[in-house]
Amino acid sequence: MKVVFPNPFGNAPVPPERVAELQRRLLFSAEYAEFLATQNGFIFDDLRDSDCRDAYLAEPDLEPTGSPDIRVLYNADARDPYYDLEDNAASIFSEIFLPIGAGYGGDEYVEVLAGENKGRIASLDHEMYAGCEQLDDLLEEFDLSHLTDSSRAKQADALTDSDLGLMWFHADSFRDFLSDGIHCDARYAGFVVGTTEQADDASVADADDG
Numbered sequence: 001m002k003v004v005f006p007n008p009f010g011n012a013p014v015p016p017e018r019v020a021e022l023q024r025r026l027l028f029s030a031e032y033a034e035f036l037a038t039q040n041g042f043i044f045d046d047l048r049d050s051d052c053r054d055a056y057l058a059e060p061d062l063e064p065t066g067s068p069d070i071r072v073l074y075n076a077d078a079r080d081p082y083y084d085l086e087d088n089a090a091s092i093f094s095e096i097f098l099p100i101g102a103g104y105g106g107d108e109y110v111e112v113l114a115g116e117n118k119g120r121i122a123s124l125d126h127e128m129y130a131g132c133e134q135l136d137d138l139l140e141e142f143d144l145s146h147l148t149d150s151s152r153a154k155q156a157d158a159l160t161d162s163d164l165g166l167m168w169f170h171a172d173s174f175r176d177f178l179s180d181g182i183h184c185d186a187r188y189a190g191f192v193v194g195t196t197e198q199a200d201d202a203s204v205a206d207a208d209d210g
Contacts, residue, residue: 001057041075048188115156
C-alpha cells in the first residue's frame with residue numbers, strides 16, 4: 001500500500017526559522033524544507049506498531065518484488081542520532097548529496113544537491129564507499145581523482161553517472177518521491193516504487209533485519 005503524507009509517524013514539525021537555518025547550511029530543496037515543516041521524518045516501525053496506520057495507507061496495493069527497501073526518512077532535531085538529519089548529513093558527500101533516509105540494509109537515500117541531477121532522489125550502494133573517509137578517497141577509488149579540485153557540480157555529475165553504479169534514481173523531485181514512491185508490504189515493511197534506474201538485484205529486506 002502507498003504511504004500517505006503527512007502522517008503522525010514523524011517527529012514534531014520544524015519551526016520556520018529552524019528550517020531556514022538548516023536549508024542555508026545543508027542546501028536542500030524547497031520541497032524538502034516543506035517536508036521538515038509539515039512531516040519531519042518517517043519511521044516504518046512506528047507505522048507498523050500504530051493502531052491508526054490504515055488511515056494513512058492507500059491504493060495501489062503493489063508487490064515489493066524487485067523494489068529497493070526503505071526503513072526511515074530522517075528528521076531534524078531527533079533524539080536518536082540514527083534518525084537525525086544533521087548527524088547523517090555529516091558525510092563524505094557534503095554539498096553533493098544530502099542523506100535523507102535509509103533502507104533496512106543500510107543503503108542511504110539522498111537528495112542530489114548539485115549538477116545536472118540537482119533535486120532528484122536516489123539511493124546509494126553503501127558498500128561502494130564504506131571504506132572511504134573523505135570525498136577524495138572516493139574519487140580516487142573510482143579513478144576520478146582528476147576531479148578533486150573541480151566544482152561540486154562536476155563532482156556530482158561524475159558520481160551520478162549511471163555507468164559508475166554508485167546510485168539509482170527513484171524520483172525527479174522530493175515531492176514526487178513522497179507522493180508516489182513510498183509503499184509498504186503486508187508486514188508494513190517499506191519499499192520504493194517509481195524507480196527510474198534500479199539495480200537488477202535490489203530486493204526488499206526482512207523488516208526484522210538491521
